[in-house]
Amino acid sequence: MQMLKIVALLLEYPEKALWEEREALCALTARQAPMLQPFIDGWLGGALLDRQAEWCETFDRGCATSLLLFEHVHGESRDRGQAMVDLLSQYEQAGLLLNCRELPDYLPLYLEYLSLQPEAAARQGLQDVAPILALIGGRLKQRQSAFSQLFDALLAWAGSPLRSSSVAAQVSKEPRDDTRQALDAVWEEAQIKFIDDQAQTCDSAPEKAHQQRIQQQTMPQYLDLSAGGAK
Template identity: 45%
Template sequence: MKALKLIGLLLDYPRDELWQRSEALRAALTEVELPSGRAAQLSAFVEDLLALDPMEAQERWLALFDRGRAMSLLLFEHIHGESRDRGQAMVDLVETYRRAGFELDTRELPDYLPVVLEFLSQRPAAEVADWLHHIGHILELLAARAVERASPYAQLLETLVELAQGRVELEPMRRRVASEARDDTPEAMDAVWEEEAVRFGVQAPEDDCQPPSRFSAARPASYPTSTLMDSAPAR
């Protein structure tokens, strides 16, 4: 589904390439098959994004998705938290990609939502429906939190919920998240830094841009059952 690839692209960190390829991005909007209301929202999101200065858009993304764990786009963060099961789930998910004929070509973790969406955009409809069903509870959680934070990214997440569940009914989830303590405040982040061990390394992280596609196609293969199980989000 082209809609999944486009939404995944828009949920990803907004690199300068988006502005350099703005016309191609607008052209992609015309190929997306969504209900007219959702398609209009998607188009409006793109225009609002492109109207921002890249650094402003990047700061907005970081403020939502990279400060605290509540809005993490790493799906296993919400299923396994920091348990040992998370590592094995990562291994299983990479193997799932490989058995489907794809290799990760990125530094992102395999459970990063934009990676998952790009993968699903290349899979048959029945498999897409199965995956979206399994991660539907996480999408609802993220969408409800984004709504509570009045983020424009909420409409992207709501669209995914609609694709996964066939409808968007976030009020029960919104009531739940409304009582949550925010983990993206300076005080909460300071507390996390105090609790976590400091790690030193001799090699600086790479700063090159990721390739346009995270997967390199290999031979077609059978697709196993999704490893993103219908678990309750980690608390």
């Protein structure tokens, strides 16, 4: 299942080694996953520094296009922590050892795990997260990002009827969370929270065990996978 490994590699932060091995990657893609060739030609045709900046703009601004799968399901609730513990257990059973760099629900890591499974299990693993893939892909498509092609390729390979276009109506109603105004609002609230925390005295009332994440003015909808839609 080289296709899953190739997509995982393309979704990672662009590194110099990938550009140096572009010819080998193109040859492998032509044999194993020709549907990815248009994306690879365009992506690797750009300068590395430009692609690094584009990757950060795409996946690191806001959380609507986050590559952390459970971010789109559980947000920062306790359920996300338990889901990651369960996923980590699956990785360990498959012999996949993690370092501390990424969380278990990081999509490229999940794809690497699926690539080690029998084909039927790998397809089912993608179908299990198909609503998330479609949602991220739909948001990328709205932002005219070529990365949406990779998400549609994953959905097609999994045999899912969903595509990035399937959630176009939902995505069109969502406020963008990657604009300067949205990011400034998050920063301002973080500053206020920091000041409030510093102002608290030792004899103040005990804080809640788990503080809610900073409430952004523009938040993407989370998915209820059991219902197949957005909350």
